[in-house]
Amino acid sequence: MSSEKHPGNLLSPTRRGLLVGAATLSATAMLPQLALAEAPPTAAVNTTGLAVTDTEVTVGILHSVTGTMAISETGSVEAEKLAIEQINAQGGVLGRKIKFIQEDGASDWPTFAEKAKKLLVQDKCASVMGCWTSASRKAVLPVFEQYNGMLYYPTFYEGLEQSKNVIYTGQEATQQILAGLNWVEKEKGAKTFYLLGSDYIWPRTSNKIARKHIENVLKLKVVGEEYFPLGSTQFNSVINKMKLVKPDVIYAIIVGGSNVAFYKQLKAAGIDLTKQTLMTISVTEDEILGIGGENIVGAYACMKYFQSLDNPNNKAFVPAFQKMWGEKTVIGDVTQAAYLGPWLWKLTVEKAGSFDIDKIAAASPGVEFKGAPEGYVRIHENHHLWSKTRVGRARLDGQYDVIYETAELMEPDPFPKGYQ
Amino acid sequence: MFGYSLGELGSILVMQGFSGLILFSVYLLMALGLAIIFGQMGVINMAHGEFMILGAYMTYFCSHLFASYLPGLYAGYFFVAMVVAFIASGAAGLLVEWALIRRLYARPLDTLLATWGLSLIMQQAFRSGFGAREVGVELPPWMMGSLQVTDTIEVQINGLFVMGLTLLITAGVALLLFRSRWGLQVRSVMANRTMAGAAGIDTRRTDRLTFGLGCGIAGIAGSAFTMIGSTGPTAGQLYIVDTFLVVVFGGAQSLLGTIASALTISQSQSTLEFFLTGSMAKVLTLLIVIGILMLRPQGLFALKVRR
Numbered sequence: 001m002s003s004e005k006h007p008g009n010l011l012s013p014t015r016r017g018l019l020v021g022a023a024t025l026s027a028t029a030m031l032p033q034l035a036l037a038e039a040p041p042t043a044a045v046n047t048t049g050l051a052v053t054d055t056e057v058t059v060g061i062l063h064s065v066t067g068t069m070a071i072s073e074t075g076s077v078e079a080e081k082l083a084i085e086q087i088n089a090q091g092g093v094l095g096r097k098i099k100f101i102q103e104d105g106a107s108d109w110p111t112f113a114e115k116a117k118k119l120l121v122q123d124k125c126a127s128v129m130g131c132w133t134s135a136s137r138k139a140v141l142p143v144f145e146q147y148n149g150m151l152y153y154p155t156f157y158e159g160l161e162q163s164k165n166v167i168y169t170g171q172e173a174t175q176q177i178l179a180g181l182n183w184v185e186k187e188k189g190a191k192t193f194y195l196l197g198s199d200y201i202w203p204r205t206s207n208k209i210a211r212k213h214i215e216n217v218l219k220l221k222v223v224g225e226e227y228f229p230l231g232s233t234q235f236n237s238v239i240n241k242m243k244l245v246k247p248d249v250i251y252a253i254i255v256g257g258s259n260v261a262f263y264k265q266l267k268a269a270g271i272d273l274t275k276q277t278l279m280t281i282s283v284t285e286d287e288i289l290g291i292g293g294e295n296i297v298g299a300y301a302c303m304k305y306f307q308s309l310d311n312p313n314n315k316a317f318v319p320a321f322q323k324m325w326g327e328k329t330v331i332g333d334v335t336q337a338a339y340l341g342p343w344l345w346k347l348t349v350e351k352a353g354s355f356d357i358d359k360i361a362a363a364s365p366g367v368e369f370k371g372a373p374e375g376y377v378r379i380h381e382n383h384h385l386w387s388k389t390r391v392g393r394a395r396l397d398g399q400y401d402v403i404y405e406t407a408e409l410m411e412p413d414p415f416p417k418g419y420q
Numbered sequence: 421m422f423g424y425s426l427g428e429l430g431s432i433l434v435m436q437g438f439s440g441l442i443l444f445s446v447y448l449l450m451a452l453g454l455a456i457i458f459g460q461m462g463v464i465n466m467a468h469g470e471f472m473i474l475g476a477y478m479t480y481f482c483s484h485l486f487a488s489y490l491p492g493l494y495a496g497y498f499f500v501a502m503v504v505a506f507i508a509s510g511a512a513g514l515l516v517e518w519a520l521i522r523r524l525y526a527r528p529l530d531t532l533l534a535t536w537g538l539s540l541i542m543q544q545a546f547r548s549g550f551g552a553r554e555v556g557v558e559l560p561p562w563m564m565g566s567l568q569v570t571d572t573i574e575v576q577i578n579g580l581f582v583m584g585l586t587l588l589i590t591a592g593v594a595l596l597l598f599r600s601r602w603g604l605q606v607r608s609v610m611a612n613r614t615m616a617g618a619a620g621i622d623t624r625r626t627d628r629l630t631f632g633l634g635c636g637i638a639g640i641a642g643s644a645f646t647m648i649g650s651t652g653p654t655a656g657q658l659y660i661v662d663t664f665l666v667v668v669f670g671g672a673q674s675l676l677g678t679i680a681s682a683l684t685i686s687q688s689q690s691t692l693e694f695f696l697t698g699s700m701a702k703v704l705t706l707l708i709v710i711g712i713l714m715l716r717p718q719g720l721f722a723l724k725v726r727r
Contacts (some may be wrong), residue, residue, distance in 0.1 A: 068654045070547060072550050199698075231657065233650075234446070237690050237698075237701075240439060250452065261648055268578050268579065268647075269576055270576075290555065290652060306512035393435060
């Protein structure tokens with residue numbers, strides 16, 4: 001099924017796996033060659049007692065499907081299930097079908113930790129796709145490190161973290177911020193910036209990086225920086241302030257329900273985003289569903305993926321996703337990053353020729369996925385992804401027009417020097 | 421603040437004052453339903469926000485219905501939606517009172533736990549029924565944008581709408597409470613349930629109607645807030661804290677207190693937000709409220725009772 005949908009793309013990583021295997025010539029490394037014909041013996045590919053049988057391998061999906069975060073995490077769950085189904089349709093991983101166990105983190109961080117432990121200790125999952133907020137990731141990180149599990153984490157986040165046991169398939173902050181600011185300076189001739197955010201670690205860290213870049217690198221001016229409690233629904237005062245200061249660019253990192261209130265009130269206050277430049281890194285197609293296209297049309301978003309992206313991988317991915325989850329489903333940046341998780345894991349397992357966590361962690365750097373809907377991605381030494389940064393402009397129908405992308409892949413830099 | 425012309429500062433002052441008034445209306449509107457339920461009945465209704473969101477979902481539902489079947493009347497759908505929201509939330513309120521609340525009148529603190537559980541159930545019901553993602557409620561075009569009063573002064577149409585609506589509902593509630601037979605019954609039941617019963621008032625019926633009315637007003641508030649906020653399964657949580665703040669600060673049993681408290685909180689919030697940042701404004705507002713409540717534990721206005 002998906003070999004038609006990803007014409008040619010998926011062959012090359014496999015071939016790459018074969019080459020690696022042939023080059024090292026060790027007994028286990030020869031296994032990928034056999035993968036298509038006959039699965040390698042379980043004892044050889046699973047030396048640490050993971051849930052791998054001769055025909056099946058078990059992975060975990062750990063997201064919130066209840067509670068506040070269900071709104072955001074639903075898309076990730078859908079993407080991961082699609083990827084698993086497609087991988088199985090192609091013959092699975094090392095000849096084994098992927099079976100998944102889904103647990104609900106219920107938007108509660110201790111629950112995430114508890115469920116992570118269950119997936120690793122009781123279910124012996126070979127890998128886990130999961131978490132969305134940084135808080136949930138921080139809660140499960142000690143569990144993954146203690147019980148030596150592998151987590152594929154999809155969300156763009158503030159960086160400042162790196163673990164042997166996590167592959168970060170979303171962007172860390174610099175990948176999402178720097179190129180966008182450069183673009184707005186060059187294309188819009190922006191001189192002054194007003195930074196806004198919800199009051200927690202991600203917007204604060206991101207705005208800190210943005211401010212350093214604006215002031216130290218671009219030599220421009222930040223004329224205001226403000227944070228609002230999570231869930232805040234009143235923005236009229238800051239809108240009045242911005243009317244007074246008239247910044248060239250409003251840089252907004254507002255999340256959740258506040259997002260909807262902010263854009264509705266901006267529109268009601270007569271600020272026309274087709275004239276006032278606004279750039280955000282927190283509004284994907286998913287969020288526009290709640291905000292309403294008419295309230296945000298004209299705003300710029302800086303992401304690595306937009307549903308409207310024009311490339312053969314994405315042209316196959318979007319219909320496959322909508323076929324599985326409904327015609328009207330939209331796909332945001334994080335949903336796409338979540339889709340990468342199972343694929344990257346599969347490619348890494350095949351490169352390593354083993355399900356063992358240590359071998360996967362070691363084999364991850366350099367693994368490349370040419371079938372990614374966002375285009376080509378590759379895992380960096382620091383377990384984040386090399387990927388492009390793109391700027392999109394919101395349309396009335398809730399989609400983005402992609403108007404800029406970086407020529408090169410952006411290097412992930414979770415501990416950026418000079419930005420902390 | 422400086423380096424602006426006097427004219428600019430003047431118009432900002434006007435717009436800022438207007439923002440404060442909008443915030444006042446929003447606070448009052450969301451607190452009214454709770455003021456009736458908590459203030460008059462003593463029931464701590466933690467599911468207040470969810471009754472609001474039920475109203476918001478009804479509005480979403482109506483906008484789709486009108487867009488598909490009555491596109492000619494789309495401009496006026498919002499009024500129908502508010503009525504539907506009132507009926508839906510009110511009916512849900514009556515049901516909840518009958519099934520749950522009436523068993524708990526003697527145990528006011530238990531209502532806190534019971535209605536909190538109810539709020540979780542309602543959230544999950546919204547999630548299962550309408551999906552986990554937020555929905556966007558489209559407004560008829562005339563309700564969007566702002567009126568240009570002078571070159572620099574703009575007045576938001578949906579702000580005016582919320583203010584008008586709040587005025588109307590507050591007046592309605594005041595009339596009902598203080599000028600109607602039902603209001604008299606409510607007040608006497610609250611003053612002394614046993615005596616009221618002895619005087620021939622059907623206390624159960626009064627309770628049920630009061631709770632239903634409070635929830636219905638919450639539904640209208642939720643419907644109106646689709647203009648300025650989000651509509652999702654857990655959006656009700658955004659309002660609940662502010663709502664309780666307004667009601668408790670005002671003095672639980674006083675409608676006038678609720679109005680005064682909404683005014684105080686909104687004006688300090690809005691002014692502080694202009695000079696400080698959003699988070700700091702919230703902190704200072706809460707400090708002011710705590711300070712005043714320490715001096716006046718019964719709230720701004722309280723009924724004189726013999727102790």
